[in-house]
Amino acid sequence: MTFLTDNGIDGRDLARAVEDRGLDGLFLCEHTHIPVRRETPYPTGGDLPMYYAHTLDPYVALTAMAVVTERIALGTAVSLVAQHDPIVLAKTVASLDQYAEGRVELGVGPGWNKEEMADHGVDPRRRTARMIEHVEAMREIWTQDEAEFHGEFVNFDPIWSWPKPVRVPPVLIGGEGPTVLDRVLMHGDGWIPRAQGGEAVPELARRVAELRSRAAESGRGHLDVTVFGAEPDPQILAAYAQAGVDRALFLLFPDLPAGEALRVLDGFAALPRHSGS
Known part of the structure; x- marks a missing residue:
């Protein structure tokens, strides 16, 4: 996973390199813009890195990656879907999935930058509810020839919208809050929590067990868990x-020159693979 910018390795070269090294996928982070005046603190503390303001549009970049690869999953980690028009985004994702031939995965999150979402007309207090409604509206468009949706934030009578995706993209719900598993079970195909370090693995294990137990009880089957920003440490991965x-997504630090980025990928590819419990 990376914040793909206009200052680092070319996205097409990166995608080819990920596939050539036998890695499983490439996921892009998203910010549409960064307001110059911002009161929302950076979640990890300190100053917000400038690469946040230089990110390429993930869907355009992933489309370019799709046409130069054949195998790897291509996804978002995460897309701020509440900041998009869901009718337009449904077509964008479906078009991308056509070029990717069914390899798209949609990681979604409500976002943290209140000023950014406010610029899109999103009430920060309702961002999670809006995100979920946008996801459900897009699913209707992807799966129905005459889709319609009537909700609090999205409202449209029957529409025609093609192309449909080759495969309905799995939706991975981001977040670590107390109600996130409810959202995953009701609206997601998987969970994409942020890594919290090795000391947090026991609590993560407890929540994964709860997710799988509740999924089995409700007839959902296996729901994938993908850790976002995992440390490339063999012991932690085990x-x-x-x-x-x-799965674990490792952060390829933004703005790295091509040669350095490729060396980091070599290190990721050399890590041992493990079977789940």
Whole structure:
């Protein structure tokens, strides 16, 4: 996963390199813009890195990546879908999935930058509810020849909208709050929590077990768990596998020159793979 910018490795070269090294996928982060005046604190503390303001549009970049690869999953980690018009985004994602031939995965999150979302007309207090409604509206468009949706934030009578995706993109719900598993079970195909370090793995294991138990009880089947921003540490990865985590996304630091980025990918590719518990 990376914040793909206009200052680092070319996205097409990066996608080819990920596939050539036998890695499983490439996921892009999203920010439409960064307001110059911002009161919302950066979640990890300190100053907000400038690369946040330089990110390429993930859907345009992923489309370019799709046409130069054949195997890897291509996704968002995460897309701020509440800041998009859902009718337009449904077509964008479906068009991308046509070029990717069914390899798209949609990681979604409500976002943290209140000024950014306010510029899109999103009430920060209702951003999670709006995100979920946008996801459900897009699913209707992807799966129905005459889709309609009537909700609090999205409202449209029957519409025609093609292309449909080759495969309805799995939606991975981001977040770590107390109600996130409810959202995953009701609206998602998987969970994409942020990594919290090795000391947090036992709590993650407890929540993964709860997710799988509740999914089985409700007839949902297996729901994937993908850790966002995992440390590329063999011991931590083994602990994640034991906890039932399916995949780990490693951060390729933004703005790296091509040669350095490729060396980092070599390190990721050399890590051992583990089977889940």
